[in-house]
Amino acid sequence: MAWNKPLPRxxxxxxxxxxxxxxxxxxxxxxxxxxxxxxxxTHCPVCGSxxxxxxxxxxxxxxxxxxxxxxxxxxxxxxxxxxxxxVVELDEGAHINTTMVGVEPAALKIGQRVRPVxxxxxxxxxxxxxxxxxxxxxxxxxGEPAVTEAVAVAAPQAPKRKISCKDLAAMRSLISEAFSxxxxxxxxxxxxxxxxxxxxxxxxxxxxxxEKARRESPFGTTIAHGALVQVLASRLKMPMDFEIxxxxxxxxxxxxxxxFPSIVPAGCKIHGRYRIKAVEQxxxxxxxxxxxxxxxxxxDRPSVINDLVMLYM
Amino acid sequence: xxxxxxAALVGAAQYKPEKYTSAPRMFHLEQVADLxxxxxxxxxxxxxxxxxxxxxxxxxxxxxxxxPAMAGEYLGVRLNxxxxxxxxxxxxxxxxxxxxxxxxxxMCDTVVCxxxxxxxxxxxxxxxxxxxxxxxxxxxxxxxxxxxxxxxDLPYGHMAQxxxxxxxxxxxxxxxxxxxxxxxxxCVDQRFNACHNPxxxxxxxxxxxxxxxxxxMVAEPLRMLEIVMPVAGGGAMVVxxxxxxxxxxxxxxxxxxxxxxVHSKSPTYAADMxxxxxxxxxxxxxxxxxxxxxxxxxxxxxxxxxxxVLLTLEDAGFCAKGEGLKFLREHDFTFKxxxxxxxxxxxxxxxxxxxxxxxTQVIEAMQQIQGRAGERQLARHDLAYVSGTGGVMSEQxxxxxxxx
Numbered sequence: 001m002a003w004n005k006p007l008p009r010x011x012x013x014x015x016x017x018x019x020x021x022x023x024x025x026x027x028x029x030x031x032x033x034x035x036x037x038x039x040x041x042t043h044c045p046v047c048g049s050x051x052x053x054x055x056x057x058x059x060x061x062x063x064x065x066x067x068x069x070x071x072x073x074x075x076x077x078x079x080x081x082x083x084x085x086x087v088v089e090l091d092e093g094a095h096i097n098t099t100m101v102g103v104e105p106a107a108l109k110i111g112q113r114v115r116p117v118x119x120x121x122x123x124x125x126x127x128x129x130x131x132x133x134x135x136x137x138x139x140x141x142x143g144e145p146a147v148t149e150a151v152a153v154a155a156p157q158a159p160k161r162k163i164s165c166k167d168l169a170a171m172r173s174l175i176s177e178a179f180s181x182x183x184x185x186x187x188x189x190x191x192x193x194x195x196x197x198x199x200x201x202x203x204x205x206x207x208x209x210x211e212k213a214r215r216e217s218p219f220g221t222t223i224a225h226g227a228l229v230q231v232l233a234s235r236l237k238m239p240m241d242f243e244i245x246x247x248x249x250x251x252x253x254x255x256x257x258x259x260f261p262s263i264v265p266a267g268c269k270i271h272g273r274y275r276i277k278a279v280e281q282x283x284x285x286x287x288x289x290x291x292x293x294x295x296x297x298x299x300d301r302p303s304v305i306n307d308l309v310m311l312y313m
Numbered sequence: 314x315x316x317x318x319x320a321a322l323v324g325a326a327q328y329k330p331e332k333y334t335s336a337p338r339m340f341h342l343e344q345v346a347d348l349x350x351x352x353x354x355x356x357x358x359x360x361x362x363x364x365x366x367x368x369x370x371x372x373x374x375x376x377x378x379x380x381p382a383m384a385g386e387y388l389g390v391r392l393n394x395x396x397x398x399x400x401x402x403x404x405x406x407x408x409x410x411x412x413x414x415x416x417x418x419x420m421c422d423t424v425v426c427x428x429x430x431x432x433x434x435x436x437x438x439x440x441x442x443x444x445x446x447x448x449x450x451x452x453x454x455x456x457x458x459x460x461x462x463x464x465x466d467l468p469y470g471h472m473a474q475x476x477x478x479x480x481x482x483x484x485x486x487x488x489x490x491x492x493x494x495x496x497x498x499x500c501v502d503q504r505f506n507a508c509h510n511p512x513x514x515x516x517x518x519x520x521x522x523x524x525x526x527x528x529x530m531v532a533e534p535l536r537m538l539e540i541v542m543p544v545a546g547g548g549a550m551v552v553x554x555x556x557x558x559x560x561x562x563x564x565x566x567x568x569x570x571x572x573x574x575v576h577s578k579s580p581t582y583a584a585d586m587x588x589x590x591x592x593x594x595x596x597x598x599x600x601x602x603x604x605x606x607x608x609x610x611x612x613x614x615x616x617x618x619x620x621x622v623l624l625t626l627e628d629a630g631f632c633a634k635g636e637g638l639k640f641l642r643e644h645d646f647t648f649k650x651x652x653x654x655x656x657x658x659x660x661x662x663x664x665x666x667x668x669x670x671x672x673t674q675v676i677e678a679m680q681q682i683q684g685r686a687g688e689r690q691l692a693r694h695d696l697a698y699v700s701g702t703g704g705v706m707s708e709q710x711x712x713x714x715x716x717x
Contacts, residue, residue, distance in 0.1 A: 006451075011459050037463045039582075060599040065487070065586070067479035073452070077470040085469070085476050085532075087581050095581050097471045105533075110487035125548040146523075218446035220456070296502055 102137025324356025546666025
């Protein structure tokens, strides 16, 4: 899978830094007066010297500050939720923006010793992450980004209530303003989007051309088809503590309302939840309107709102 | 040296904040003309009096360069002083002192400072719209080749404002301690003020400390109600020569002191992220005015987040460093209280009208000094401290205003 997060573009000035990370070394510039600097520059911001040399340092330091971001700063970062954004103060004094890995949010402590972790997953470049000095986390994260398998949400422990579709009062008791809990999470990969494009014939570049999307799309990355995210509802196992029984057939009548209020960038995880909005007795059976909302994990605004209409006959 | 109080704020106008989705769309040139003429009418002046113009530059819709010339041409004014400003939320404070300095130097007589902040009508092929969407996606962080933030921040997910302010707050907590309820009081008292301001976004919606503490955690330790809501709006202010100000409609509000300090783009690269630029900016402003924090009758403090207010109270000298939480616990910040602050509701409750958000604080100070603040009018209303904050507490400015 392609790395869907923003990538650095090394310049002629910063290239030695990125080359260093690739070699699993942290390299900083130092001026002839001994000042260490970060980020890479053409001069020393302390004394103005233009006489700078690249030097390898340990990369170790301490946690200067951090935050636990509960809302993704960009949808592409939902796989990290919560994001452990941090500033590390290297032993040389330089401050570096990074993220912490291999540590529980509650165990983060400003001032704690940290060591570098070289993250090779982006492929073309290596990123510099940090972990507490005493953590067991390996010093390198290698290879392809792990494709997260759908994580099953803990199923309700209680046996499911059986509700007869012929018992209108019981069926109506399912109507609720409140949404259910969340389903499992599914990653919407570029591969999935490409397959859907081939199948549906909608191969517009905004979905299928990551390079062009990076350059020209207002979203900066490819996005899933709304219709794809809608059908992925079938992969989302909604937590239901009831089971409707006593019917011969269920007819899917379609949708009363289908909206795509926000995008799903490629590589994001989605999850869903539902609520029963209406139950009506028709001549032919009982009609249930169920709203299914699908969100990018961590986003308040849904990506799909679908008022599904089903007839239990 | 310094401003001599020979320039004064005499009038202003601003759009009532509205949600972006429901606010009218207007070209920025149209907003400039609308807001400028309203502000001039408020002052009792006309376009014929104007010979200076300061606009916001970077987000101006119709042009990326030659902005003051285009806006001046549209307005129909000839300019002896033409300027754009690019200091984010510190822009309005920065506009006022630049206008006052230009007037005192004799460069011009009357300056209109204007920031349009309603969205403009767009067409699908509008390249500016694409730029705005891209920029807003990355929270205003530059994505351009060679920009340090594109290279060193974005790949890790460091972007926009929330997490930067949260990291400052987290370091504050580790250094001086934390009291979430004390910070929530800022939101609650300002909401009380907003409930006496029909123009405020959250008018008629009082909140409690418990509401703030129960609101969603966004970036620890900052919760939803401690973070401003960006809305559409915009404003204009008129600054003129003090002698000319005497014949204006309202009391002249003299610009007695000003300061500005920019210490970095990202707080990560500041020497000490808890020592904010409002410190040096405020010291200069107070020294220029020959006044001290305890002389002030009100403080209109830029409040994009609660942590901004806490650090401004400390660094501007209203209390000692590290004493801010105690100060919050010991004072009442409503317009009825012993330390009237953000009497219009602050941006937390009035709404943050883009880069014009900081202008709501300047305008509130002006209207209070002029005795035009309606039911939230202060009894003592001659002296105001106003702060502006841009970026992540990386560029800040302060004004000392005094009624003539």
